[in-house]
Amino acid sequence: MLRVDAERLNRIFCCELMSIGLSISDSTILVSNLIETSLSGIDTHGIRLLPTYISEFKQGGANISPVFRFENELLSSAILDADGANGVIAGNAATDKAIEMARKTGIGMVLTKNSNHFGAASSFTKQAANQRLIAISLSNSDALVALEGGTRPFLGTNPIAMTVPGLGDDCFELDFATSxxxxxxxxxxxxxxxxxxxxxxxxxxxxxxxxxxxxxxxxALGGYKGQGIGLMVQVLTSVMSGMPYDHQLTHLYTPPFDKPRQISHWIICFNPEIFIRYEEFQSRVSELISEARINTPSVILPGDKEKASREERLANGIPIDDKDYDWVNELINKYE
Incomplete structure (x- = not known):
């Protein structure tokens, strides 16, 4: 299997996005997100998404030059109208805004509307954790999940992520679909x-x-209880934003890619120092993680697999499987 260095892929993919009209800034945000996700071993939401995102840009499904507008803005909350942007780029802007508010007031919440697929939910919680904040992010998505006892898709896989910073590499990093x-x-x-x-x-x-x-x-994950979580995500996203429900959304991989999908996201960041001194908080998070490993050193905690994958892939390159080989190789030949 072909493996390619992350920095090499970063250069090539940024060149391709800029060639179709994206700014240097937006190209960097999007490519860095996808590569970091692939490094973490979340291949379904990593560089594999790039061809679909490019199709959306080229056909009008994602706005190449969106104008972000923050609405209903209060001290600790706002709504972001993403103007049909790519969801990764919109999610990054929403998270930056939530971080800014959390630094001022202790908490920041941004509801994003009129967006598209936003990649891995944990990308944005890690973005906030790097700024000494706890964060939770979630998104609705196209219907693929049946209700308990049902036979047709009604809910999306509606991901939820949470990242909590600890000492050094210790962090609680949860990211899961509700299917x-x-x-x-x-x-x-x-x-x-x-x-x-x-x-x-x-x-x-x-x-x-x-x-x-x-x-x-x-x-649904966990049956009846899991479908409740999936519905909760819809309430916090599409219901409050006025956007389409899961079963009204077009499928991510189904052409044509000529219209924004009107997906909604939600991010909340808060500063643990509103409750506890930050250094003590970090120490206690790391202590909890250590105690979880005392009797079972081989236990797998949230974030362990991603850390191991990142270390291995930084050393050996990101694996490119057979179905992605042709387009990746084509871009390598185009720009090198």
């Missing part, structure tokens, strides 16, 4: 004719589907 499994993994099984494990999906009759070709919808 039992990601659509990307089911898509892989479909492409390779592999049967699905039980409890991942349902067929058109609402029964467990173990045959990838017959699945009708994903199952």
């Amino acid at each position: 039992q499994i990601s659509y990307s993994k089911v898509k892989y099984y479909l492409q390779n004719g592999i049967d699905l494990p039980q409890n991942w999906c349902v067929d058109e009759n609402g029964s467990d589907s173990s045959t990838s070709q017959l699945y009708a919808a994903l199952k």
Whole structure:
């Protein structure tokens, strides 16, 4: 399998985005986000998304030169009208605003509307954690998940992420979809004719589907409780922003890519120092992590896999699988 150095990919991808009209700043924000996500091993939301994002830019689904407008702005909250921007770029702007408010008042919340797919939710919580803040981010998405007892997609995979800074490399870094499994993994099984494990999906009759070709919808994470979390995400995003619900959204990978998808995101940042001295907070987070490992050193805590992946891929390069090889190689040849 081909592996490519992260800095090399960064240069090439930025050149491609600037060639289609993106600013240096927006190109850097988007590419850095995707590469960092791939370094962390979250391949479904990393550089693999670039061709889809480029199609959105070229066909009008994502605004190449958006004008961001903050509305209903109070001391600790605001709404960002993203003007049809790429969701990663919009999410970055929303997070910067939430960080700014949290530094002034202790808490900052930004609801983003009129946006597109925003990549990995943890990208934005890590952005805030690097500024000594706790952050939670979430987004609605196109319907892929059936309600408990249902047979058709109604909820998106509606991700939730939270990052809490500790001492040094210690941090609590949670990022999960509210579906039992990601659509990307089911898509892989479909492409390779592999049967699905039980409890991942349902067929058109609402029964467990173990045959990838017959699945009708994903199952919610944790069944009835998980669907409640997915609905909660919708309330905090599309309901409050006035944007379409999950089942009204177009699919990320389904052309044409000529209209913004009107997705909503929500980010909250808060300063732990409104409750506790920051150094003591960091120490206690690290202490909690250490105590979790005392009796079971091999325990996997949120963020462990991502840290290990990042270390390995910084040393050996980001792996490029067969289905991404052609377009990555084409860009390498174009710009080198």
